[in-house]
């Protein structure tokens with residue numbers, strides 16, 4: 001058992017440094033009917049306390065699922081190194097809505113420094129919003145994801161194509177305000193991690209489990 005920075009996090013950071021393009025992972029949630037739902041998302045950042053951040057549109061299904069049950073699992077395949085990271089944990093939505101964000105911070109129970117503060121999270125949301133491409137920013141201003149197209153008034157060719165992070169133009173400003181209001185962080189707090197390495201022969205599989213005192217236990221298992 002060890003405290004401090006978990007060994008698995010060092011492995012993940014090393015992989016991302018070596019293969020910075022390996023940012024897509026599969027992210028599974030539970031629907032309100034307790035059915036597993038999985039989709040691809042993009043890894044955006046790791047916080048100082050070791051939370052994994054991705055982003056979403058609050059109008060998608062993920063926030064609804066996480067409000068029902070914060071349990072999640074990530075399957076992250078790093079093609080170039082033939083490593084799979086399977087990360088189990090709980091995930092929380094940090095959005096423009098102050099009450100939602102307060103609840104997330106409380107549930108995460110992050111004690112360390114700035115991460116326990118609403119301002120830290122709103123600054124992070126701002127930074128991640130700026131990091132998006134204009135096209136992706138625009139998607140947050142388009143019709144509600146999942147709506148049948150015959151119920152959407154605007155034709156696809158009239159939808160917002162791209163948005164700047166901010167603007168002084170009154171029309172753009174209004175569009176940005178609406179779009180940014182839909183933009184949220186998903187913060188994943190890992191409780192279990194499994195690393196499967198397919199390059200070594202025989203393959204290696206290592207599991208870490210978070211203990212109640214915050215340390216991580218480690219066990220190497222037969223692959």
Ligand SMILES: Cc1cc2nc3c(=O)[nH]c(=O)nc-3n(C[C@H](O)[C@H](O)[C@H](O)COP(=O)(O)O)c2cc1C
Nearest residue numbers: 024037039040041042054055056057060061062063
């Ligand atoms: C490569 C790739 C990356 C994606 N990245 C994200 C992402 O970071 N966040 C997101 O909400 N959806 C992302 N999507 C779309 C999701 O896979 C999914 O279609 C969408 O989030 C709606 O899912 P939901 O309604 O179950 O929340 C991505 C899709 C692909 C194919």
